[in-house]
Each structure stands twice: as structure tokens, then as C-alpha cells.
Amino acid sequence: MILEQLPALIVVTPLILSLVVNVVGLWDKRLCFPIVAVTLFACLIWAIGILWRVIDHGTIHYCFGNWQPPWGIEYVIDHLNALVLVSVAVVSLLVAIYAKRAVDQEIPESKLPQFYTLFLLQVTGLFGITATGDMFNLYVLLEIASFSAYAIIAMGERGADFAAFRYLIFGTIGACAYLLGVGYLYILTGSLNMADLTQLLPKLFYSKALLVGFSFFLVGVGIKMGIFPLHTWLPDAYTLAPSTVSALLAPLYTKVGAYVIIRIIFTVFDPSFSIKLYPVMDILGWIAAIGIMFACIMALAQSDLKRMLCYVIVAEMGYILIGIASANRLGLTGAILHIVNDMFMMACLFTVAGAIFYQTGTRNIYQFRYLHRTMPVTLAVFVVGALSVVGVPPMCGFFSKWYLILGTIQAEKWVLLAVLLISSLIYAILFFRVIENAYLEPREAHASAHDSGHPAVTLDKVPWSMLVPMLLIAAGIILLGIFSGKIIMHIIQFAVPESL
Amino acid sequence: METVHSTTPLLALLASLIGAFLILFTGGKRPNLRELWTILAAVTKFAFICSMLPYVLQGKIVEYTIIEIYKGIALQLRVDTFGMIFALLASCLWIVVSVYSVGYMRGLSEHAQTRYFFCFALALFGATGVALSGNLFTLYMFYEILTIATFPLVVHKETPEAIKAGRKYLAYLLTGATFVLFSMGLTYYLTGTLDFAPGGFVAGHGSKELLSLLFVAFIIGFGSKAAIMPIHEWLPSAMIAPTPVSALLHAVAVVKAGVFCCLRVILYIFGPEVLSDLGLWITLAYFVSFSVIVANIIALTQDDLKRRLAFSTINNLSIIILGAALLSSQGIRGAMLLIPFHGFMKITLFMCAGAIYVKTHLENISEMEGIGRQMPITMAAFTIGAAGLTGIPPVCGFISKWYLCLGALEAKEIIFLMVLLVSALLDGAYFFPIIYGAFFKRPKFVKSKFDEAPVLVVAPIVITAIGSLLFGLFPDAFIHFFKLASLSAKNILGG
Numbered sequence: 001m002i003l004e005q006l007p008a009l010i011v012v013t014p015l016i017l018s019l020v021v022n023v024v025g026l027w028d029k030r031l032c033f034p035i036v037a038v039t040l041f042a043c044l045i046w047a048i049g050i051l052w053r054v055i056d057h058g059t060i061h062y063c064f065g066n067w068q069p070p071w072g073i074e075y076v077i078d079h080l081n082a083l084v085l086v087s088v089a090v091v092s093l094l095v096a097i098y099a100k101r102a103v104d105q106e107i108p109e110s111k112l113p114q115f116y117t118l119f120l121l122q123v124t125g126l127f128g129i130t131a132t133g134d135m136f137n138l139y140v141l142l143e144i145a146s147f148s149a150y151a152i153i154a155m156g157e158r159g160a161d162f163a164a165f166r167y168l169i170f171g172t173i174g175a176c177a178y179l180l181g182v183g184y185l186y187i188l189t190g191s192l193n194m195a196d197l198t199q200l201l202p203k204l205f206y207s208k209a210l211l212v213g214f215s216f217f218l219v220g221v222g223i224k225m226g227i228f229p230l231h232t233w234l235p236d237a238y239t240l241a242p243s244t245v246s247a248l249l250a251p252l253y254t255k256v257g258a259y260v261i262i263r264i265i266f267t268v269f270d271p272s273f274s275i276k277l278y279p280v281m282d283i284l285g286w287i288a289a290i291g292i293m294f295a296c297i298m299a300l301a302q303s304d305l306k307r308m309l310c311y312v313i314v315a316e317m318g319y320i321l322i323g324i325a326s327a328n329r330l331g332l333t334g335a336i337l338h339i340v341n342d343m344f345m346m347a348c349l350f351t352v353a354g355a356i357f358y359q360t361g362t363r364n365i366y367q368f369r370y371l372h373r374t375m376p377v378t379l380a381v382f383v384v385g386a387l388s389v390v391g392v393p394p395m396c397g398f399f400s401k402w403y404l405i406l407g408t409i410q411a412e413k414w415v416l417l418a419v420l421l422i423s424s425l426i427y428a429i430l431f432f433r434v435i436e437n438a439y440l441e442p443r444e445a446h447a448s449a450h451d452s453g454h455p456a457v458t459l460d461k462v463p464w465s466m467l468v469p470m471l472l473i474a475a476g477i478i479l480l481g482i483f484s485g486k487i488i489m490h491i492i493q494f495a496v497p498e499s500l
Numbered sequence: 501m502e503t504v505h506s507t508t509p510l511l512a513l514l515a516s517l518i519g520a521f522l523i524l525f526t527g528g529k530r531p532n533l534r535e536l537w538t539i540l541a542a543v544t545k546f547a548f549i550c551s552m553l554p555y556v557l558q559g560k561i562v563e564y565t566i567i568e569i570y571k572g573i574a575l576q577l578r579v580d581t582f583g584m585i586f587a588l589l590a591s592c593l594w595i596v597v598s599v600y601s602v603g604y605m606r607g608l609s610e611h612a613q614t615r616y617f618f619c620f621a622l623a624l625f626g627a628t629g630v631a632l633s634g635n636l637f638t639l640y641m642f643y644e645i646l647t648i649a650t651f652p653l654v655v656h657k658e659t660p661e662a663i664k665a666g667r668k669y670l671a672y673l674l675t676g677a678t679f680v681l682f683s684m685g686l687t688y689y690l691t692g693t694l695d696f697a698p699g700g701f702v703a704g705h706g707s708k709e710l711l712s713l714l715f716v717a718f719i720i721g722f723g724s725k726a727a728i729m730p731i732h733e734w735l736p737s738a739m740i741a742p743t744p745v746s747a748l749l750h751a752v753a754v755v756k757a758g759v760f761c762c763l764r765v766i767l768y769i770f771g772p773e774v775l776s777d778l779g780l781w782i783t784l785a786y787f788v789s790f791s792v793i794v795a796n797i798i799a800l801t802q803d804d805l806k807r808r809l810a811f812s813t814i815n816n817l818s819i820i821i822l823g824a825a826l827l828s829s830q831g832i833r834g835a836m837l838l839i840p841f842h843g844f845m846k847i848t849l850f851m852c853a854g855a856i857y858v859k860t861h862l863e864n865i866s867e868m869e870g871i872g873r874q875m876p877i878t879m880a881a882f883t884i885g886a887a888g889l890t891g892i893p894p895v896c897g898f899i900s901k902w903y904l905c906l907g908a909l910e911a912k913e914i915i916f917l918m919v920l921l922v923s924a925l926l927d928g929a930y931f932f933p934i935i936y937g938a939f940f941k942r943p944k945f946v947k948s949k950f951d952e953a954p955v956l957v958v959a960p961i962v963i964t965a966i967g968s969l970l971f972g973l974f975p976d977a978f979i980h981f982f983k984l985a986s987l988s989a990k991n992i993l994g995g
Contacts (some may be wrong), residue, residue: 020509111609314688387648391681392644393640393644394641398641399569402681402685403570405681405685406685406689408687409685410689417685424681425675425678428674432667436655436663440655440658440663441657442663443657482567482575483567484569485568485569485574486567488570
């Protein structure tokens with residue numbers, strides 16, 4: 001019985017409990033964290049249940065209040081969003097456990113209930129965006145996620161309120177654009193249900209109004225997912241936010257945006273609309289190519305680890321766009337795999353940045369000297385994440401990059417291929433710069449081996465509740481890499497539209 | 501060809517991987533236990549690899565599929581004759597170098613020894629992985645692991661020059677890897693498979709231009725690790741690393757992995773037929789002949805012993821590729837023999853350079869006059885190694901050079917025979933002054949009475965020197981390098 005209700009539960013559980021946390025927090029702040037952890041753990045079980053059912057029985061349709069589509073709100077979960085749901089659930093649970101002690105330094109204790117409320121609301125929004133099969137419902141949940149993001153980012157260090165405000169203005173413009181897009185579709189077809197739209201839209205493909213609506217969608221979601229050149233809000237907002245918040249938002253929020261774009265281009269609109277009718281894929285490809293190069297160069301110029309990682313996110317979004325722009329099975333497989341992989345990689349790197357900040361109070365790469373003596377575990381996790389982003393097998397980042405490369409070769413988009421390869425090299429410079437600073441201790445040519453005055457080698461002073469999630473994420477990166485074949489065979493190959 | 505399914509290849513790889521982590525977790529507090537892990541891992545690995553030798557000699561292939569990745573791609577280990585040569589070489593010399601490392605690192609009381617032994621084991625994991633890979637995809641994975649694991653070894657000294665050398669190393673090798681990644685993608689796109697096949701598998705796929713492009717990209721990619729001129733610059737710089745690293749990684753594991761991959765590309769991806777159709781073999785042969793000669797001329801001018809040896813390595817690596825590029829059965833056999841034989845001889849020379857450094861802190865050849873009186877055992881071993889590389893019988897270098905010369909004749913290209921002979925002459929020209937100076941000149945900077953390096957340093961040198969001699973007298977002794985090379989040549993040309 002409960003299995004039937006899973007698509008609703010995964011959104012409703014965190015939504016209700018976010019309110020509960022707020023109320024309980026007034027009474028005893030120590031109860032907030034256990035509630036959040038249990039909630040997210042439950043969500044993870046729901047998500048796994050959904051994925052298991054989807055693999056066994058195919059797409060799940062769930063009608064809220066038993067109102068039949070296209071009038072009622074319908075949740076449709078196929079292989080694509082089931083995979084995204086599970087990844088979101090895993091990462092948010094691990095980040096929540098990490099958050100327990102990580103917030104010590106950054107969030108005043110009096111604000112903890114609000115923090116956890118917003119945390120859960122954020123996750124609610126992300127689950128909802130992923131699960132829904134209704135264009136307007138998606139807008140509502142997008143705004144739930146966005147508004148909780150604005151508020152939770154503003155809790156950060158000096159200047160975070162300004163960054164959050166800037167983000168709010170950008171985000172609202174994006175939301176308006178998306179809503180206008182929904183309006184266009186509704187005027188043209190009278191429907192908001194995705195499956196219904198899939199049926200109705202092909203007849204209207206030559207309508208100019210539809211093209212305008214489609215463009216609004218791209219711009220709106222593009223702002224939310226931080227595609228170049230609509231990314232300008234992203235570095236400030238994610239750098240100045242509390243470490244935990246960056247560790248939650250940076251991996252998940254942008255990637256869910258990427259999911260929405262794939263959903264709109266490949267499900268709501270027929271792929272032929274963007275491939276044959278209009279040169280959408282070419283435009284996306286060029287945007288991705290320029291964006292990746294721009295973001296890589298900007299990242300090179302940063303000395304703040306978190307800000308550098310923010311530009312890496314912008315570049316990673318470009319990677320996903322390249323997969324979409326290849327417009328073939330291999331490329332899209334790479335894009336979907338990269339959504340999942342990048343969630344783990346970014347979670348890994350941002351939690352490491354947070355842990356380093358927790359112990360040493362700095363994010364400046366050039367102050368990382370001797371860090372390998374005091375934080376060996378954290379840095380080992382960092383190396384795993386960094387090598388994954390650079391694309392060293394058997395870390396997962398390599399595998400998605402491999403499919404992206406195959407996709408561009410098959411599509412004969414040589415510029416995109418070159419961008420993929422060159423950007424990997426720039427990534428190598430970026431991350432080895434950090435590794436060099438953290439691990440190497442420049443010394444004179446014939447200095448004695450027994451150095452003095454440097455910190456002794458110790459285990460990290462970061463609490464275990466932060467280290468363990470980081471280690472799990474790092475293990476996840478390696479396992480996702482090794483088992484990428486299984487994931488593709490059992491899940492992703494069904495998520496790619498037949499027509500490609 | 502018969503296939504045997506077995507987990508042995510995986511176990512051989514895991515021996516060094518698990519060893520690496522045991523080393524890491526034991527750490528610096530108990531150095532004896534840590535070194536025990538190193539040697540134990542090395543011996544176990546060698547035993548596992550030797551246990552597969554009988555099957556391979558019977559012409560069977562030992563196979564283990566780790567996991568399937570995508571249609572036509574799997575993480576797969578396949579042990580064939582050619583892979584066996586490299587795996588045997590790397591794992592056998594790892595034992596020797598482990599013992600040597602212990603003596604060397606303790607003799608100099610170096611810092612960060614745990615990191616050193618950890619990365620060493622990891623690098624061996626990569627190198628044997630490269631040897632045992634059944635397809636390009638798996639090979640690329642281990643190739644990258646090898647590249648990354650060697651980086652901390654290159655920068656080990658952490659002096660500004662070491663860090664600069666490390667950056668150079670990464671810049672060259674990661675750029676090379678990018679070329680490989682591109683070629684790998686293109687190969688998969690053209691053929692739909694990445695499995696190595698003796699004699700190649702790209703025949704009939706893609707236009708001539710595309711295949712030529714693919715070949716060039718492959719050779720640039722793997723050639724960066726094989727230090728073909730003009731992409732060799734990182735190798736002499738990387739000589740800043742501790743000597744055992746130069747010995748194993750720059751005479752055996754890393755650069756040999758580079759040539760091994762080049763040979764895989766030439767013989768197992770493209771194959772003789774395609775290459776002679778495209779006429780690419782002659783281009784490649786001329787291209788590497790350039791490195792063969794120029795590297796030796798540069799070696800003449802080097803006063804730093806390790807740098808001279810580095811250029812001699814570049815010369816030999818290019819000779820190996822030249823042998824394969826001739827596409828004749830004798831040439832292939834000679835090239836495949838030179839891989840292990842050069843490993844044995846060059847490791848002897850490097851370890852001698854290290855022994856001299858441990859004892860006297862001398863690095864320049866001009867200061868080593870008369871060293872033969874202080875360290876006669878070391879210099880005797882050095883003489884054997886140098887004679888072998890020059891091609892003087894009965895040291896094993898002669899055997900491989902002999903077959904390479906036959907290969908050049910078989911291919912009816914006298915010019916390459918000249919290249920090989922001139923190169924041997926130059927070898928003599930830069931090795932014999934060292935030997936002459938060591939034994940017949942008066943000591944200036946060294947003592948004139950017997951004072952050898954520690955026994956843990958000298959013993960491995962003696963062993964590899966004796967090994968070089970024995971392989972010269974009995975090229976098929978113990979681990980059957982000769983038979984393996986002949987079988988590989990037969991498979992490539994006949995099947």
C-alpha cells in the first residue's frame with residue numbers, strides 16, 4: 001500500500017517535517033538535527049523504493065487526490081528522475097549529517113531551527129522539481145527551493161546578505177521567465193501536464209509563440225542552473241554562504257536545473273524540435289564551449305578555494321550542456337551520468353572546503369601549506385574529488401567525460417570535443433595547484449631531513465560526524481565510477497529517449 | 501587462441517594495491533614493518549605473475565573481466581605473451597629495487613619515506629595494470645594511475661627545482677593522456693571495440709586520412725611517456741627524483757609503460773598491414789631514428805651521470821619503437837627483447853649512480869675519477885651494464901641489438917641498420933670514458949681505498965648485473981623472455 005504513495009511521500013515528508021522542526025526548535029534546539037536526519041533518511045528509503053519500482057515495473061504515475069490528469073497534478077517518475085531523486089537523497093542526507101557540527105562556527109545557535117527548516121524546505125523543493133510531471137507545479141517547487149536558498153545563503157558571512165539579494169533578483173527574473181514560458185504553453189494548448197503537452201505540442205511546432213515560450217524556458221532554467229552567461233549570481237552566493245549551505249546547494253540545485261532542461265528539451269518538447277526545426281543544439285553547444293573556457297580561466301584567477309570551485313560548477317554545467325548539444329544517445333548518456341557524478345564530486349569538494357575552513361579558518365589556497373600534516377584524511381578526500389573532476393579513472397568523473405567525448409565525436413562537433421579535452425587540462429592545473437600547496441613543503445636543496453618548527457603529523461581535528469560523510473562521498477565517487485556500466489545498463493539507457 | 505579464465509591477474513594487481521595501503525596505514529612509526537610490506541607485496545606479485553607463465557607459454561591467454569562498462573568495453577585483464585614480458589620485468593625488478601630503496605632511503609635518512617613507498621607500490625600497480633590490460637580502456641585507466649602515482653615521487657625532494665620538474669612532468673604527461681583519450685574515443689567511434697588483437701583491429705574502418713590522424717595522435721599521446729624527441733624534456737628534468745625512482749620508474753616502469761603502449765598501438769591496434777598500407781611505418785621509423793641519434797649526441801655532452809643515463813634511456817626507448825616500426829619479425833622480436841634487457845642493464849647503471857651518491861654525494865662524472873678503487877664492485881657492475889647497452893657480447897644487450905639489426909635487414913632498409921650501428925658507437929663513446937676514468941685515473945675527490953656502499957645497496961646491483969650477463973648467455977633462462985618475444989612476433993605477423 002505504502003509503495004503506491006511513495007511519489008507523494010518523498011515530497012510531503014520533508015515538507016511537513018520542515019514545519020515540525022521549526023516548532024520543535026522553539027522548545028529544544030537539540031532536537032532539530034535528529035529530526036532532519038531521520039526525515040532525510042526516510043526520504044532516501046522512499047527514493048530507493050521508487051527507483052526499485054521503476055526498474056521493475058517501469059514509469060510510475062501518481063495523481064494527487066486522485067484528480068485525473070491533465071486536470072489534476074500528476075507526478076510521473078521514470079528512470080531519469082528516479083535516478084536524480086536517489087542521488088539528491090543520498091547527497092542531502094550525507095550533507096545533513098555533515099552539517100551537525102559544521103554549523104557550529106557559522107550559524108548562531110539561536111538561528112538553528114530556522115536553518116534546519118530552510119534546509120528541509122530546500123530539499124523538498126528539489127525532490128518536488130524532480131518528481132513532478134506538471135509544468136506549473138514545477139514552477140511552484142522551483143520557487144520553494146529558490147526562496148529557501150535565498151534565505152539560507154543570507155545566513156552566511158559578511159556580504160552574504162548582499163549576495164543573496166543579488167541572487168534573489170536574478171532568481172526572480174529566471175522564475176518570471178519560466179512562468180511566462182508556462183503561460184505561453186497554456187495559452188497555446190490549454191494544458192500544463194507534461195505528458196499531455198508532449199502529445200499536443202508537435203502540431204504547434206511551427207508557431208512562433210511556441211518558440212518564444214521555449215526560449216523563455218531556456219533562459220529561466222538557465223539562470224537557475226547557472227549557465228554562462230547567466231551565472232553571475234553564482235560565485236558570490238555560493239562562496240559567501242555558510243559552508244554547509246554551499247555543500248548542499250552547489251551540488252544539488254544546479255544539477256536539478258540541468259535535469260529540468262533535459263526534461264523540457266527531450267520530453268515536453270519532442271527532441272526533433274530542438275534538433276531539426278531550430279538550431280537549439282548548436283546554440284547550446286556554443287554557449288557551453290564559451291562558458292567552459294570562460295569559467296576555467298576565471299577559476300584559474302581565484303585564490304579562494306570555494307570561489308574557484310564555484311567557477312568549476314559553471315564549467316561543469318557546460319559539460320552537461322555539451323552532452324545535451326551532442327543530441328545523440330552517447331552524449332545524453334554522458335550528460336545524465338554527469339548530473340549524478342557531479343553531485344557527488346561537488347559535494348565532495350565543497351565539504352572538504354568547509355572542513356578546511358572549520359579547522360583552519362581559511363579558504364585561501366596559498367595558506368594551505370603543511371595542511372597535509374594536520375588534515376590528512378580531508379586532503380585524501382580532496383584528492384579523490386579533484387582527480388575525479390580532472391577525469392582520472394577509476395573515479396566517476398572520467399566515465400561521464402568518456403561518454404561526453406564519444407557523443408561529440410559521433411555528432412562530429414569537433415569544437416566541443418576540443419573544449420572538453422582542453423578544459424580537462426585546465427582542471428588539472430587548477431587542482432594540482434591546490435594539491436601542490438597543501439602537500440609539498442618547499443625546502444632548500446640540501447636541507448636536513450629532520451625539519452623542525454612544522455606541525456606534527458596528526459589526524460584531522462574535524463569531528464567524525466563531518467569526516468565520515470566526506471569519506472562516504474569519496475567512496476561514492478569511486479564506486480560510481482566502477483559501477484557506471486551497471487547504472488547505464490539498468491537505468492540511464494531507458495532514460496534516453498528512444499528517438500535518439 | 502585458447503582462453504583461461506582466472507582471477508590470478510587481478511590478484512597480481514591487488515598484491516601491490518593492498519600492499520600500498522598497508523604501507524600507508526603502517527606509517528613512519530614502524531619502518532621495519534612498512535618495509536616488510538613492500539617486500540612482501542613485491543614477492544607476492546612476482547609469484548602471481550610467474551604462476552601465469554606456463555599458460556602463456558603454451559599460447560593460452562589468461563583472462564579476467566572485472567566489470568563491463570558499455571557495449572564492447574569492459575574493464576578487462578588479458579595476459580598475452582607481450583603483456584607477460586612487461587609484467588615479468590616490472591614485478592621482478594620491483595623486488596630488487598625495493599631492497600635497494602630501503603638501503604638508499606635509510607642511508608640518506610630521507611624524509612617522507614611512507615609517502616615514497618606508498619606511491620612506489622601504487623606506481624607498480626599502475627605499471628603491471630598497463631601490462632595486463634586486455635583493452636585500450638583498461639590500459640588508459642592504469643596508465644593514468646601510473647602517471648598520477650609517479651608525480652609525488654618526482655617531486656620527492658620538494659626543492660624548487662624538484663617542484664618545477666614535477667610540474668613539467670605533469671604538463672607533458674597529462675597533455676599526452678589527453679591525446680590518448682581523444683584517440684581512444686575516435687577508435688571506439690570507428691571500430692566499436694577497444695580490445696587488443698595481435699595484428700591490429702582497425703583495418704577496414706575509416707578513411708586513410710582519419711586513420712593517419714588517429715595514429716599520429718596515439719603516438720604523440722603515448723610518445724610523451726616514452727620520451728620520444730621532441731617531447732622528451734620532462735625525463736631529464738625528472739632525474740631530480742631519488743635514484744631508486746629514476747631507476748625503477750624512469751628506466752623500467754614509467755617510460756617502459758610508454759613504449760609498451762606505443763608497441764600496443766603499432767602492433768595490436770593498427771597492425772603491420774594497415775601501417776604498411778598507409779606508409780606510416782617509415783615515417784615513424786625516420787621520426788624515432790632522429791631521437792635515437794640526437795639523444796646519444798646530447799648524452800655525450802652531459803656531465804651529470806644521471807642525466808647522461810637519462811639521454812641513454814631516451815635513445816633506447818626510441819630504438820625499441822624503431823624495431824617495432826620496421827614491422828619485420830626479427831625487428832619485433834628484438835624490440836620486445838630490448839624492453840626487459842634494457843630494463844635490467846639500465847637499472848644496474850642507475851643503481852650504481854645511486855650507490856655512488858649514497859657513499860660520496862658525487863653526481864658529476866668529472867669528479868668520479870678513480871672511483872673504481874673505492875667502489876670496485878659497483879663499478880664492475882656498471883661496466884657490465886654499460887658494455888651491454890653498447891652491444892658487447894656476452895651481455896644481454898647484444899642479443900636484442902642483433903635481432904634489431906637483422907630486423908632492419910629484413911625490412912630492406914639499410915639506413916636503419918646504419919642508425920643502429922652509429923647509435924651503438926655513440927653508446928660506447930659516452931660510456932667508456934666513465935669506465936676508463938673510474939679505473940685508470942688517479943682519484944681526486946674520492947678515497948683510494950676500498951669503501952663500498954651499504955650491503956642493501958650493493959647486493960641488488962650485483963644481482964641485476966649478474967642477471968644481465970645470464971640473459972646474455974641464456975636469453976631464454978628462468979622467465980623465458982626470448983620465447984615470449986618470439987611467440988608475440990609470430991602471433992602478430994602470422995595470425
